[in-house]
Amino acid sequence: MSAAPISVLQQFAVEALAVCGLSPADATQVARLILEADLTGVDTHGVIRLPQYIGYLTGGTINPRPQLQVIERGPATALIDGDNGMGHLVMAFAAKTAIELARNSGIGWVGVRRSNHAGAGGIYAAMPIEHGMVGIYAAVSSANHMAIWGGAEPLLGTNPIAIGIPAGDEPAVLIDTATSVSSFGQIRKHMLDGSPIPEGWVVGRSDGKPLTDPKRASEGLLLPIGGHKGSALALAIGLLAGPLNGAAFGRDVRDFGTGATAESNTGQMIIALDVSRFMPLAAFAAEIDRHVRDFQSSARLPGVDEIRIPGAQREKRRQQKLQSGLTLKPALVKQLDDVAAQLGLKALSTRL
Amino acid sequence: MSAAPISVLQQFAVEALAVCGLSPADATQVARLILEADLTGVDTHGVIRLPQYIGYLTGGTINPRPQLQVIERGPATALIDGDNGMGHLVMAFAAKTAIELARNSGIGWVGVRRSNHAGAGGIYAAMPIEHGMVGIYAAVSSANHMAIWGGAEPLLGTNPIAIGIPAGDEPAVLIDTATSVSSFGQIRKHMLDGSPIPEGWVVGRSDGKPLTDPKRASEGLLLPIGGHKGSALALAIGLLAGPLNGAAFGRDVRDFGTGATAESNTGQMIIALDVSRFMPLAAFAAEIDRHVRDFQSSARLPGVDEIRIPGAQREKRRQQKLQSGLTLKPALVKQLDDVAAQLGLKALSTRL
Numbered sequence: 184m185s186a187a188p189i190s191v192l193q194q195f196a197v198e199a200l201a202v203c204g205l206s207p208a209d210a211t212q213v214a215r216l217i218l219e220a221d222l223t224g225v226d227t228h229g230v231i232r233l234p235q236y237i238g239y240l241t242g243g244t245i246n247p248r249p250q251l252q253v254i255e256r257g258p259a260t261a262l263i264d265g266d267n268g269m270g271h272l273v274m275a276f277a278a279k280t281a282i283e284l285a286r287n288s289g290i291g292w293v294g295v296r297r298s299n300h301a302g303a304g305g306i307y308a309a310m311p312i313e314h315g316m317v318g319i320y321a322a323v324s325s326a327n328h329m330a331i332w333g334g335a336e337p338l339l340g341t342n343p344i345a346i347g348i349p350a351g352d353e354p355a356v357l358i359d360t361a362t363s364v365s366s367f368g369q370i371r372k373h374m375l376d377g378s379p380i381p382e383g384w385v386v387g388r389s390d391g392k393p394l395t396d397p398k399r400a401s402e403g404l405l406l407p408i409g410g411h412k413g414s415a416l417a418l419a420i421g422l423l424a425g426p427l428n429g430a431a432f433g434r435d436v437r438d439f440g441t442g443a444t445a446e447s448n449t450g451q452m453i454i455a456l457d458v459s460r461f462m463p464l465a466a467f468a469a470e471i472d473r474h475v476r477d478f479q480s481s482a483r484l485p486g487v488d489e490i491r492i493p494g495a496q497r498e499k500r501r502q503q504k505l506q507s508g509l510t511l512k513p514a515l516v517k518q519l520d521d522v523a524a525q526l527g528l529k530a531l532s533t534r535l
Numbered sequence: 536m537s538a539a540p541i542s543v544l545q546q547f548a549v550e551a552l553a554v555c556g557l558s559p560a561d562a563t564q565v566a567r568l569i570l571e572a573d574l575t576g577v578d579t580h581g582v583i584r585l586p587q588y589i590g591y592l593t594g595g596t597i598n599p600r601p602q603l604q605v606i607e608r609g610p611a612t613a614l615i616d617g618d619n620g621m622g623h624l625v626m627a628f629a630a631k632t633a634i635e636l637a638r639n640s641g642i643g644w645v646g647v648r649r650s651n652h653a654g655a656g657g658i659y660a661a662m663p664i665e666h667g668m669v670g671i672y673a674a675v676s677s678a679n680h681m682a683i684w685g686g687a688e689p690l691l692g693t694n695p696i697a698i699g700i701p702a703g704d705e706p707a708v709l710i711d712t713a714t715s716v717s718s719f720g721q722i723r724k725h726m727l728d729g730s731p732i733p734e735g736w737v738v739g740r741s742d743g744k745p746l747t748d749p750k751r752a753s754e755g756l757l758l759p760i761g762g763h764k765g766s767a768l769a770l771a772i773g774l775l776a777g778p779l780n781g782a783a784f785g786r787d788v789r790d791f792g793t794g795a796t797a798e799s800n801t802g803q804m805i806i807a808l809d810v811s812r813f814m815p816l817a818a819f820a821a822e823i824d825r826h827v828r829d830f831q832s833s834a835r836l837p838g839v840d841e842i843r844i845p846g847a848q849r850e851k852r853r854q855q856k857l858q859s860g861l862t863l864k865p866a867l868v869k870q871l872d873d874v875a876a877q878l879g880l881k882a883l884s885t886r887l
Contacts, residue, residue: 471778
């Protein structure tokens with residue numbers, strides 16, 4: 184394990200993205216949003232994904248110089264064509280658009296088509312917060328790891344939703360959750376270290392029975408949270424983030440994780456909602472603080488040290504990691520060194 | 536068991552509500568929305584609740600003649616004060632307002648405060664569908680049956696969300712789900728018949744361990760779907776439906792089920808989103824049909840006869856029940872006869 188300073192990783196990512204053809208401004212923005220996932224504790228969606236992004240950019244599957252286009256714009260809605268660019272760019276633009284609409288109309292609902300994987304959804308749901316707004320992000324997952332309830336075919340993504348809610352003195356509330364019990368990233372860890380997959384995460388496609396052998400993970404289906412309830416949520420989120428925007432869903436989804444060569448046509452959406460249309464922001468923030476403190480000081484189950492409000496740790500984590508850097512596994516450093524060699528850049532390991 | 540014709544139940548409910556002081560138009564609307572829950576298969580939220588509603592109306596806890604007031608109205612948002620009226624009236628007005636806003640601005644997000652229990656949320660999420668719109672409903676539950684993840688105090692509702700999505704030749708997609716694994720209504724059935732509560736539904740407040748003895752249900756906490764994920768969803772839904780509207784949440788919630796005598800200040804919200812701001816409605820409807828059929832015709836797990844798309848059975852159920860009437864348990868008929876006696880109406884049992 185090596186600790187890599189954030190600034191070094193940021194510079195490395197900027198250089199790699201720029202060599203792939205992104206403009207300097209776009210490379211900087213994408214690198215910042217990739218590292219934002221690591222900084223806020225979602226390291227499954229951060230720099231660990233860079234080799235994959237670079238592969239798609241160099242292979243021509245993602246467009247490094249997209250012309251983002253607003254196809255439709257009403258008083259409170261917009262639809263954006265991402266021109267197959269990096270999802271981070273498309274979603275940052277969508278969030279900015281939603282915030283502008285909400286400033287004028289109280290709410291902005293912005294959908295995107297022809298986007299790509301955008302990292303951690305919570306990052307975009309958090310963007311409206313500093314404008315005194317609620318943010319809601321949803322997406323069609325970049326691979327189908329679930330079946331509809333009762334089904335045996337992986338036609339449904341673990342479609343995530345993220346919601347950001349401004350607070351006052353307390354940190355903003357930020358939830359960011361997939362509609363599956365576990366993520367495919369968690370399964371992958373068990374595949375790598377050979378430990379059994381906990382029961383309740385995966386069932387076999389052929390028999391619907393619990394699948395715990397990590398060597399058989401590819402024969403499995405991830406289970407939705409709450410059985411048919413999570414399946415229904417994944418369905419509704421997917422239809423609103425995908426087909427409503429003219430983006431891929433169901434049988435149209437190509438697995439981002441297994442080297443697809445065709446455009447993904449990823450669909451995502453974001454809502455910004457201006458709190459001041461409902462009550463003065465300060466009064467709302469005080470109410471959120473009060474409720475957060477009520478929960479934090481409420482009685483705990485045996486063995487629970489602390490009640491964690493989603494989002495409460497984000498700023499603390501950021502400050503810690505800005506100080507300590509990121510602890511990267513040797514395998515990841517090796518992957519990033521390979522990326523550097525391929526792109527003619529100085530190896531990451533020699534920069535640490 | 537007796538089969539009660541819908542028209543007889545509707546007339547009975549109208550009379551009962553009118554005796555409680557509702558205007559004839561309001562009594563008719565509320566009765567229709569109560570029975571709509573039964574007709575669409577959510578019988579836990581239909582006529583079974585009438586005795587409770589009547590109790591609150593006669594006891595002065597719910598206002599029979601509310602003056603609904605639009606406190607704030609922007610181009611795409613509104614906040615409504617329900618004046619402590621029946622939740623069905625408040626939410627029907629909120630849905631109408633959201634649809635109007637969406638017609639002009641593409642989207643309407645309408646929050647309500649000082650409302651009450653409104654029956655089945657799916658009814659309101661379905662209202663925008665016939666206008667070519669998506670509907671999204673969310674609410675703070677009328678009692679706290681969950682704790683925040685790690686907590687031992689019931690400070691969180693099983694806060695529900697319902698989403699309606701228009702289709703073409705296929706029935707509209709309609710999801711309506713609480714954020715808990717089971718509902719309190721399901722627990723109550725086990726309490727009544729003495730059968731063990733399935734593991735995974737309830738944990739004990741004192742030890743956090745599975746609680747399956749129905750006699751001890753009152754010592755339990757309902758579990759959220761997906762553990763901390765469902766807890767986070769319930770938190771976010773609750774904050775947006777409650778505090779954002781100036782409505783009750785957390786420690787402010789009074790248990791609707793146990794004879795509260797103070798106003799509940801229930802918070803709910805509804806979004807209407809005009810599909811045609813994103814693509815022509817016919818093209819969208821055809822896409823939803825295609826995806827629904829893909830799921831329905833996809834491979835099934837062993838033992839699964841049919842893949843059920845949420846909402847697909849609603850119209851069929853309605854037609855069946857309009858024909859067959861509702862099969863009411865004798866205990867419910869007795870309760871409704873008691874209501875009739877109290878209000879000076881002809882007993883339900885003599886009308887069947």
